[in-house]
Amino acid sequence: NSKVIQTPRYLVKGQGQKAKMRCIPEKGHPVVFWYQQNKNNEFKFLINFQNQEVLQQIDMTEKRFSAECPSNSPCSLEIQSSEAGDSALYLCASTQGAGNTLYFGEGSRLIVV
Amino acid sequence: AQSVTQPDARVTVSEGASLQLRCKYSYSGTPYLFWYVQYPRQGLQLLLKYYSGDPVVQGVNGFEAEFSKSNSSFHLRKASVHWSDSAVYFCVLSANTNKVVFGTGTRLQVLP
Numbered sequence: 160n161s162k163v164i165q166t167p168r169y170l171v172k173g174q175g176q177k178a179k180m181r182c183i184p185e186k187g188h189p190v191v192f193w194y195q196q197n198k199n200n201e202f203k204f205l206i207n208f209q210n211q212e213v214l215q216q217i218d219m220t221e222k223r224f225s226a227e228c229p230s231n232s233p234c235s236l237e238i239q240s241s242e243a244g245d246s247a248l249y250l251c252a253s254t255q256g257a258g259n260t261l262y263f264g265e266g267s268r269l270i271v272v
Numbered sequence: 273a274q275s276v277t278q279p280d281a282r283v284t285v286s287e288g289a290s291l292q293l294r295c296k297y298s299y300s301g302t303p304y305l306f307w308y309v310q311y312p313r314q315g316l317q318l319l320l321k322y323y324s325g326d327p328v329v330q331g332v333n334g335f336e337a338e339f340s341k342s343n344s345s346f347h348l349r350k351a352s353v354h355w356s357d358s359a360v361y362f363c364v365l366s367a368n369t370n371k372v373v374f375g376t377g378t379r380l381q382v383l384p
Contacts, residue, residue, distance in 0.1 A: 165315075192372070199376075200377040201376060202374040204372070250315055250316070257367070257370045258323070258366050259366075260306065260321055261364070262318070263315040
């Protein structure tokens with residue numbers, strides 16, 4: 160069973176508000192991914208880290224989204240100004256590296272009203 | 273470019289029946305393939321994975337999958353489904369570059 164811990168499970172934010180989610184990756188996993196899963200079960204890659212360094216991120220992430228994975232602290236994903244289209248399940252996953260199994264957290268469900 | 277196709281958005285079977293969920297992939301290199309299950313309001317849980325070797329891999333809860341390089345497929349099977357298997361199943365491909373590609377999922381409904 161996965162030991163990736165995500166908090167909070169649910170977030171309700173008004174448009175324009177900040178939304179912050181946290182993730183504790185599985186112990187010993189240096190690579191962390193953030194995905195956005197929409198109601199159509201489509202997964203959008205947002206950003207990934209190896210240790211504390213960003214490996215890849217999409218353009219959307221660079222504008223309103225910010226993320227970090229500091230050492231000895233949970234990883235976090237923050238939306239600076241929430242929009243209705245940001246309503247989704249945000250999944251954090253960790254892995255030992257490329258090609259290895261991704262272990263997912265339970266997700267943080269964001270509802271923007 | 274890598275891609276994963278799950279051609280069946282929904283599958284309905286009766287409890288006790290056999291099951292096959294289809295997955296086709298496109299990747300020029302050696303694929304790392306996974307099947308995950310997602311229950312309502314939960315994250316993705318690993319069912320099984322294929323890296324190399326025996327093309328038939330066993331997973332949890334009686335699931336197995338068969339890798340076929342010639343057909344570019346990785347179909348999931350179960351001999352006898354239970355109502356608790358009702359969930360959404362995702363086929364996932366991982367390249368050796370930290371790139372991960374998800375299928376669009378197959379929603380399985382098991383009728384009592």
